[in-house]
Amino acid sequence: MQILDGKLAAIAIKEMLKNKISELKISGKKIPHLAAILIGNNPASETYVASKVKSCNEVGITSTLLRFDDSIPEQDLLHSIRELNDNDDIDGILVQLPLPKSISEEKVINTISSEKDVDGFHPINVGKMVLELPTFISATPYGIILLLQHYKIETTGRYVVVIGRSNIVGTPISILLSRNTAYGNSTVTLCHSRTKNLKEICLQADIVIAAIGKPKFVTADMVKEDAVVIDVGINRIKDETKKSGYALTGDVDFENVAPKCSYISPVPGGVGLMTIAALLMNTYNACKQKH
Structure with missing residues (x-):
C-alpha cells in the first residue's frame, strides 16, 4: 500500500510554478494576481483562505484578500465582484x-467573469x-487529476466508482x-x-473516489484488494483528546x-492540498491566457 501524499505532489507543482513565475519576473511580464473574497469569520473558511494566500506567496503569485462582514448586502458584494472583473491587474477571482x-x-x-473564475464554478466553464x-x-477535480498524474496511476480502461454527485466534485470528476x-x-x-447495491458496485471498482461528505462512509468490505482509493471528504468529528x-x-x-x-489518499494531507495546487495552476493559466 502506498500513500497518495498530497503534500509531496503539491510541493512538486508549487516548485514548477515558482520557476515559471520567476521567469515571468525576469522577462518583465505580468505576474499572476489572485483576488480572494472572504465573508464573515467562519473558522474553516478562515483556514482555507489563509492557506490559499500563503500558497500564492510561496510561488510568487500576487494575492489580495478582501474581507466583508457577513451582514454585507448581496448587491454590494456583487458590485465588488464586478469591480474585480473590470480590474485588468486581477487575473483570478x-x-x-x-x-x-x-x-x-x-x-x-x-457574476464572476468566466475568464477569471479560477474555481471553475461558472456555468460557462462547466459547459466547456x-x-x-x-x-x-x-x-x-483538477487536483485529483494532478494527484493521479504525479503518482502515474493508470486510468485508461479502468473501472472508476465515484460516490457523491455534487456539482463541484463528484459530477465533474466523473466527466473528466x-x-x-x-x-x-x-x-x-x-x-x-x-x-x-452500492457495496456491490464499489467492490468492482479499480478506483474509488469518495466525495459524499459522510465520515468513514467507505468501509473495508466495500473495497476490493489492490484498489486505488481517493478520499475527498473533510469531516469534523468530536475528539476529546484534541485541544480543539x-x-x-x-x-x-x-x-x-x-x-x-x-x-x-489520507485526510488531511491528500486531496485538500491538491485543491490549492490546482487553484494556483488555474490562476497562472488565467494570467498566461491574457498576457
Whole structure:
C-alpha cells in the first residue's frame, strides 16, 4: 500500500510554478494576481483562505484578500465582484464558500467573469469542460487529476466508482475521468445516496473516489484488494483528546481500508492540498491566457 501524499505532489507543482513565475519576473511580464473574497469569520473558511494566500506567496503569485462582514448586502458584494472583473491587474477571482444565507451562491458564481473564475464554478466553464474545450476545471477535480498524474496511476480502461454527485466534485470528476484524455478513458459509475447495491458496485471498482461528505462512509468490505482509493471528504468529528475538541476525518475508514489498497489518499494531507495546487495552476493559466 502506498500513500497518495498530497503534500509531496503539491510541493512538486508549487516548485514548477515558482520557476515559471520567476521567469515571468525576469522577462518583465505580468505576474499572476489572485483576488480572494472572504465573508464573515467562519473558522474553516478562515483556514482555507489563509492557506490559499500563503500558497500564492510561496510561488510568487500576487494575492489580495478582501474581507466583508457577513451582514454585507448581496448587491454590494456583487458590485465588488464586478469591480474585480473590470480590474485588468486581477487575473483570478475566488469567493470562499459557504456564503451567508442572505446571499445567493448562484448569483455570486454567475457574476464572476468566466475568464477569471479560477474555481471553475461558472456555468460557462462547466459547459466547456463537458464539451472538452479549454477552460478552468473545478479545483478539487483538477487536483485529483494532478494527484493521479504525479503518482502515474493508470486510468485508461479502468473501472472508476465515484460516490457523491455534487456539482463541484463528484459530477465533474466523473466527466473528466471518462473523457478521451491521458488521465481519462475510464468507465465511470456515479453513485449517490439513492444508489442501490452500492457495496456491490464499489467492490468492482479499480478506483474509488469518495466525495459524499459522510465520515468513514467507505468501509473495508466495500473495497476490493489492490484498489486505488481517493478520499475527498473533510469531516469534523468530536475528539476529546484534541485541544480543539475535534478531529478531521475523511469519507473513508482509512485505518481499515488502507491495508487492502494499492494506493490511498489520507485526510488531511491528500486531496485538500491538491485543491490549492490546482487553484494556483488555474490562476497562472488565467494570467498566461491574457498576457
